[in-house]
Amino acid sequence: MFSKFLSVTSSLLLLVFLIxxxxxxxxxxxxxxxxxxxxxxFDTEEQNTAHKAEMRKYHMDHLKHKRxxxxxxxxxxxxxxxxxxxxxxxPVPKGDKVVRHTDPEHFCKTCHAYASVEIDCFQCHxxxxxxxxxxxxxxxxxxxxxxIVADDSTRKTSxxxxxx
Amino acid sequence: xxxxxxMHQNVDQNRGDxxxxxxxxxxxxxxxxxxxGVATVATIAPGIILQQxxxxxxxxxxxxxxxxxxxxxxxRLTDGGDACVEACKKEHGWGNEKLSNKEQDAQWIRKVKVxxxxxxxxxxxxxxxxxxDTAPCxxxxxxxxxxxxxxxxxxxxxxxxxxxxxxxxxCPYKARSFVHExxxxxxxxxxxxxxxxxxxxxxxxxxxxxxxxxxxxxxxxAILFGDLNDKESDISKALKEFGGTQIRAxxxxxxxxxxxxx
Amino acid sequence: MNxxxxxxxxxxxxxxxTLLMVTGGMIALGFLSFLYMxxxxxxxxxxxxxIVWGLPHVFAIFMIVAASGAANIGSVGTVFGKxxxxxxxxxSVIIAIALLIGGLLVLVLDLGHADxxxxxxxxxxxxxxxxxxxxxxxxxxxxxxxxxxTMMDRxxxxxxxxxxxxxxxxxxxxxLTMGTGSIFGFLVSRQYYxxxxxxxxxxxxxxxxxTAIYTLVLMAAYKWTGRELGDKVLNRLRYTLAIFIAAVxxxxxxxxxxxxxxxxxxxxxxxxxxxxxxxxxxxxxxxIFLGSxxxxxxxxxxxxxxxxxxxxxxxxxAILGGVSFIYNVLIGGQSYPLVLFPNAVVExxxxxxxxxSYFPSLPEMLLGIGGVGVTLLLIVIGVxxxxxxxxxxxxxxxxxxxx
Numbered sequence: 001m002f003s004k005f006l007s008v009t010s011s012l013l014l015l016v017f018l019i020x021x022x023x024x025x026x027x028x029x030x031x032x033x034x035x036x037x038x039x040x041x042f043d044t045e046e047q048n049t050a051h052k053a054e055m056r057k058y059h060m061d062h063l064k065h066k067r068x069x070x071x072x073x074x075x076x077x078x079x080x081x082x083x084x085x086x087x088x089x090x091p092v093p094k095g096d097k098v099v100r101h102t103d104p105e106h107f108c109k110t111c112h113a114y115a116s117v118e119i120d121c122f123q124c125h126x127x128x129x130x131x132x133x134x135x136x137x138x139x140x141x142x143x144x145x146x147x148i149v150a151d152d153s154t155r156k157t158s159x160x161x162x163x164x
Numbered sequence: 165x166x167x168x169x170x171m172h173q174n175v176d177q178n179r180g181d182x183x184x185x186x187x188x189x190x191x192x193x194x195x196x197x198x199x200x201g202v203a204t205v206a207t208i209a210p211g212i213i214l215q216q217x218x219x220x221x222x223x224x225x226x227x228x229x230x231x232x233x234x235x236x237x238x239x240r241l242t243d244g245g246d247a248c249v250e251a252c253k254k255e256h257g258w259g260n261e262k263l264s265n266k267e268q269d270a271q272w273i274r275k276v277k278v279x280x281x282x283x284x285x286x287x288x289x290x291x292x293x294x295x296x297d298t299a300p301c302x303x304x305x306x307x308x309x310x311x312x313x314x315x316x317x318x319x320x321x322x323x324x325x326x327x328x329x330x331x332x333x334x335c336p337y338k339a340r341s342f343v344h345e346x347x348x349x350x351x352x353x354x355x356x357x358x359x360x361x362x363x364x365x366x367x368x369x370x371x372x373x374x375x376x377x378x379x380x381x382x383x384x385x386a387i388l389f390g391d392l393n394d395k396e397s398d399i400s401k402a403l404k405e406f407g408g409t410q411i412r413a414x415x416x417x418x419x420x421x422x423x424x425x426x
Numbered sequence: 427m428n429x430x431x432x433x434x435x436x437x438x439x440x441x442x443x444t445l446l447m448v449t450g451g452m453i454a455l456g457f458l459s460f461l462y463m464x465x466x467x468x469x470x471x472x473x474x475x476x477i478v479w480g481l482p483h484v485f486a487i488f489m490i491v492a493a494s495g496a497a498n499i500g501s502v503g504t505v506f507g508k509x510x511x512x513x514x515x516x517x518s519v520i521i522a523i524a525l526l527i528g529g530l531l532v533l534v535l536d537l538g539h540a541d542x543x544x545x546x547x548x549x550x551x552x553x554x555x556x557x558x559x560x561x562x563x564x565x566x567x568x569x570x571x572x573x574x575x576t577m578m579d580r581x582x583x584x585x586x587x588x589x590x591x592x593x594x595x596x597x598x599x600x601x602l603t604m605g606t607g608s609i610f611g612f613l614v615s616r617q618y619y620x621x622x623x624x625x626x627x628x629x630x631x632x633x634x635x636x637t638a639i640y641t642l643v644l645m646a647a648y649k650w651t652g653r654e655l656g657d658k659v660l661n662r663l664r665y666t667l668a669i670f671i672a673a674v675x676x677x678x679x680x681x682x683x684x685x686x687x688x689x690x691x692x693x694x695x696x697x698x699x700x701x702x703x704x705x706x707x708x709x710x711x712x713x714i715f716l717g718s719x720x721x722x723x724x725x726x727x728x729x730x731x732x733x734x735x736x737x738x739x740x741x742x743x744a745i746l747g748g749v750s751f752i753y754n755v756l757i758g759g760q761s762y763p764l765v766l767f768p769n770a771v772v773e774x775x776x777x778x779x780x781x782x783s784y785f786p787s788l789p790e791m792l793l794g795i796g797g798v799g800v801t802l803l804l805i806v807i808g809v810x811x812x813x814x815x816x817x818x819x820x821x822x823x824x825x826x827x828x829x
Binding site for chain 2: 466467468469471473474475476477478479537538539540542543545546549550551553554555556557560609612613614615616760764765766767769770771772773774775776777778782
Binding site for chain 1: 220222223224225226311313314315321322323346347348349350351352353355356357358359360368369371372373
């Protein structure tokens with residue numbers, strides 16, 4: 001009876017191992033070409049490379065850290081803000097053309113579909129910038145207020161604003 | 165044109181806007197103060213108003229030095245609060261659920277008509293989260309998702325809300341709603357979604373940017389927004405002079421939303 | 427423990443397979459309705475923003491409360507040293523564990539975000555009664571397994587720990603049921619809940635439900651396995667049941683009288699007692715008449731002594747009464763409008779001042795039935811693989827003084 005237990009367990013382990021190995025042989029995908037391009041550009045190529053390297057590996061840490069800062073501390077700098085990501089990486093809706101997180105061309109989806117990682121950010125968060133017509137005057141104003149800070153110039157601009 | 169140049173342009177533009185806001189605020193506050201009958205309008209120097217309008221720097225944590233509150237004068241609400249409700253819907257994007265029935269629809273703020281039984285006197289007032297000091301919803305929440313910020317704003321941290329609805333059971337004001345269906349096209353500043361509880365958050369994103377809640381802007385002649393801890397703020401002065409009623413004051417929750425004329 | 431008593435596994439054969447299939451089917455239905463609710467959102471349920479807790483919570487609270495009561499049978503043997511109860515201990519612990527797991531599953535699967543269960547395990551608000559209950563329920567399961575081990579293991583160590591385990595289990599149980607009752611007791615905003623008497627009321631109710639369920643399971647198990655079950659054991663359970671029903675009635679009387687004294691609560695009392703429609707019917711018809719008076723009559727009527735059918739019916743009716751009570755407190759309490767402004771008529775688009783109605787939907791019902799299925803399946807498997815049931819509970823075995 002014990003040997004039966006052993007044989008079942010070992011064959012299960014073998015199966016899991018084989019499944020794992022089968023995933024390893026594949027070529028790294030040409031994901032670069034599939035990822036939707038951002039709307040804004042960095043000044044220099046170095047900034048761009050650094051941003052990509054950092055965000056590809058740690059975007060979730062940035063987002064989660066910022067998430068708690070915003071929730072509990074009311075810190076709303078554009079740095080690491082999910083809204084900031086969306087504003088730059090997802091196109092503004094034009095007419096009926098709205099890119100949603102369920103669409104394959106959505107920036108987040110391009111990678112997450114490949115990595116098979118399901119995210120639930122967009123159950124609550126807007127997955128695209130506000131439609132121009134639905135943005136009220138107030139919101140548009142605020143978009144500009146916060147939209148000015150998109151990268152490491154954050155601190156500088158925000159102090160400029162508050163210092164006045 | 166490089167991005168950075170573009171940004172600086174924005175900054176300049178922003179300064180211009182800020183100036184406009186201040187001008188608008190000055191005018192707006194003066195009207196509120198004037199109407200709400202603080203006899204000493206002259207003492208409300210521009211300096212005080214500017215101080216009040218100053219935003220918290222975006223990268224600074226909120227503190228308990230401030231406690232935000234509202235004072236709603238029902239006698240000045242010409243529409244009983246309809247404009248507030250509309251402004252809130254527009255700001256936060258609720259009120260257009262497709263699959264939920266009426267009982268399941270979310271309502272962050274509602275107009276309540278109160279008819280006193282003996283006298284027949286009718287009052288209408290907007291009711292939303294009362295931002296209690298000792299909030300029952302915060303006490304009962306198992307995960308701490310229902311929370312009170314240091315500055316007194318009560319809101320739901322939807323990231324850790326598990327959707328148990330205990331806070332809805334605990335709230336004496338029925339201020340909270342549970343989202344019964346999948347939502348799309350949320351407002352970027354007001355995330356809301358299926359399976360979590362939501363409520364008025366005193367437009368926390370606007371407050372953090374130094375602005376007033378949407379309902380306050382919709383009824384500037386009737387609602388005062390300000391710092392209850394600051395004895396010099398208009399809301400504190402008005403409360404000191406005229407008082408303000410809490411709904412269900414018997415529960416001792418020390419609400420941040422006060423009413424006049426009920 | 428009584429030396430003459432031997433325990434053995436029970437079941438097997440066609441009856442066992444049938445039970446597996448029936449309970450498995452219940453679980454499958456429950457699971458499907460969970461997937462349906464999780465996929466669509468709660469708009470497919472009868473619950474809404476006015477009645478926020480519905481039928482799943484009735485099921486869950488019923489089973490969690492009953493779990494504590496089922497373990498009481500074991501406690502009476504261990505803590506109060508009643509010899510006749512000691513052979514019943516093992517089954518009582520398994521029923522308690524099964525009920526708790528079934529109830530918790532229903533509760534958890536009804537969450538708006540059941541997928542975030544890990545959040546509930548990692549983020550705690552120490553002031554929340556729910557948080558206490560998470561700790562109390564997990565602790566209960568651990569203690570129950572430990573208690574079962576001290577009952578079943580023949581080692582000296584286990585035997586020496588039997589009494590302490592019994593005491594810990596007893597105390598833990600009382601705190602657990604108080605915790606469950608307090609979920610309601612501390613809700614200041616709701617007219618019908620705000621009463622500390624909810625905690626002792628729930629404890630007493632748990633004894634009724636636990637004893638009733640235990641009696642039914644025991645009778646079924648002994649009948650289906652063809653083992654002998656004497657009247658001595660059943661009579662003990664019979665009178666335990668009736669006494670606890672009387673105790674619940676006493677607490678209910680106290681609760682309603684307190685409410686009737688305070689003007690503030692006249693509205694809700696007249697609603698529940700007089701003109702609440704289904705809730706008034708559930709109170710008088712379900713809880714008081716069918717759930718309390720009839721079972722007490724069935725137990726104490728001299729002519730029905732030793733009548734097993736009467737006992738079975740009494741236990742089933744006591745369960746019905748318990749469900750009526752929980753439904754009434756939970757749904758009825760919510761359907762009564764919150765009082766924002768006393769002495770005024772209140773109207774709004776959000777159903778202020780209106781008595782809310784609730785119609786449970788099929789998925790909710792099936793989810794609850796799935797939880798019951800889990801409980802039954804666990805009991806069936808437990809009885810099959812563990813030595814829980816004494817070979818015989820005939821009078822000459824259970825009673826040392828029997829001739």
